[in-house]
Amino acid sequence: MASGGNGVIGLVVNPVAGLGGSVGLKGSDGADVQRAALAKGAEPKAGRRAAQAVATLLARRPGVRLVTVAGAMGEDSARAAAVPYELVPSGVGDTTADATTAADTRAAVAALADVDLLLFAGGDGTARDVLDAARELGDQAPPVLGIPAGVKVYSGCFALSPATAGFVAADFLARPETVEAEVVDLDEERYRRGLVSPRLYGSLRVPAGRAALSGRKAGSSDAAPATVEGIARAVATRLRPGARYVLGPGATTAAVGRELGLATTLLGVDVVEARADGGADLVAADVTEGELFELVRGRESVIVLSVIGGQGFVLGRGNQQVSPRVLDEVLGGGGGDRLVVLATQQKLAGLGGRPLLADSGDQELDRKLAGHVRVLTGYRESTIYRICAASEEFYG
Template sequence: MIVGLIVNPVAGLGGPVALKGSDGTDVQARALALGAVPQAPARAASALRALRDRCPGLRVRTVAGAMGEESALAADVRYELAHRPGSAVTGAADTRAAVAALGPVDLLLFAGGDGTARDVLDAAPRTPVLGVPAGVKVYSGCFAVSPFAAGTTAAGFDGRTVEAEVVDLDEAAYRAGRVGVRLYGTMRVPAARARLSGRKTGSSAAPPGSVDAIARAVVAAMRPGTAYALGPGATTLAVGRRLGLEPTPLGVDVVGVDAAGTGVLLASDVTEQTLLTLAMSQVTHGVLSVIGGQGFVLGRGNQQFSPRVLEVLSGITVLATQQKLAALGGRPLLVDSGDPAADAAFEGHVRVVTGHRESVLYRIQSASEELP
């Protein structure tokens, strides 16, 4: 089995530092200056380890340096180099050139986000591919649910494929709080539905008032002296507005209530480090919504909730409309914080607030758990 490997080394760089994406050299430089640490090479290595353990005769064809070779070395797999980027600072053109240089492969693994998926589609429109999720958002349907799932899916690939959508997101608009997603194209991916994240869907099907009812329930349960970290999403945005605040669209804000029940903004659009510092100084509770169509609670667009932050939170409250849960078709909610041990702590069932005085127990699991 010959597997191609492409890594976008800066994918996901902007998530923990509240930049909401990583497109553009200026954003990447700012993220590094804020202390962001590249995670994509390590996530690619995790996928390769899972693949290597199940496919001893594995051959990897990849790119020199951080675009693949470092991950192959970290995973201790045999590899051959097919391309060397012209610079240590790589971009979309380098991804496209690297994919073209790999030549024919049985399956192309790429680690990145939606922007990387676009570049791969441009360079290899009919090659079977599988994305290792490493971006901030990962809205396209061509990604496995986790690096581990990418490796196990690649190991079992028998040539059967299905079409998966690649979507395009305007990051500048996203940072301003506007989500404009459009279909860019489709790619062939392994026919392993349970291990694929699927395309993100919106909440337009929710009846009017259902999100407001959830917000009312959350605010009613808030207590003075506790800080509440509101993750991104339309439902958590409604929570902040019910408190009389104007939350950061698609960011993480920390709020509270005073003795009179009035909303107080404690910190706006926080980074992972700021959230950690605050959570270590006072009791802090996470409030997170579910990504429609995918079921992710952690690890997609809310990387500020890192494993070390999760360790010091007093707990989390999960929010979702009944329609959003029904659309999952019984599939579990997922967590992919980047640390399998931290994810394992969520195994079991979680209470999901679905309305005012309404909640359900719903199955939740690590995205790295072995799936059928």
């Protein structure tokens, strides 16, 4: 393990992680998907989220040595964070944002093996690449911590947010204890067809601050169908004629579409408009962030989102189409009745009292959303539940 007065932190960024999120591609694995995302106007965000993490780390522990690799796989993020850094040769070729591969990630991890903790920015696919590299390194592999930057972040090796990753990394150097965290991923082709089948690939050593890690996503198969249908019925009876409703991804919001007799999507973001007769029309299905913004712009709109089981995320995991500018347009600076959250009582109980989380990509907006929100849990059931910015839950 590396040594030094304040410790050595490595940084690897998968610059194409999360590209497919805002444009509705439900993942970013594969060169074809990445090219399609860029053609649809997707903007790389992993580097910016990595910069947030290292800026937080260096602010908390200024003497840390940050070591990374050239270009978009680390150096660009360190430069954007305006922090000192050192480069190591990785053998990686073109490190521009649209030209890196899984092999490049594995090579970068190997080049940074001699650090106290390795931060990596990406999603579950990146975590798999890091796991592959760690297996090759064997006992020489450093502990790692994920900076969430992917479309789907189901693995338990990620911090709650970029800022939280920086805090955890800083604290780890003072108390270098580790635990094992699971790495899971989905088959994205099956996922795009509505087949959610996470697979366990192994585990990685991560800092022991489990409360600040996202934890593995829990499924919602235990929820009684009648309960989900009751939630859907509750939403349907609250529709305001003329208003547009943004239905986020998930089984519970898909049940809302079924209740309304509409062909909405399971994993996409859909927009419906309520009619005066109590019904609704499907305005658009599986929209991109840009399409969604135009559909709600200047219109009375409501955002309907479900909670990710086991993690508690309402924003920032799988629903990146609901961007900060969409939220600003719909909410007008506050939640009120324009943000509707859906969750079964079982799903809330599974959080063990932990709050719901927002990680929209705009920390200031997440702070504005913090407080309490009404959660619909059944046909005539609801509860008031705490929601907070993911970046501040444990280090606010």
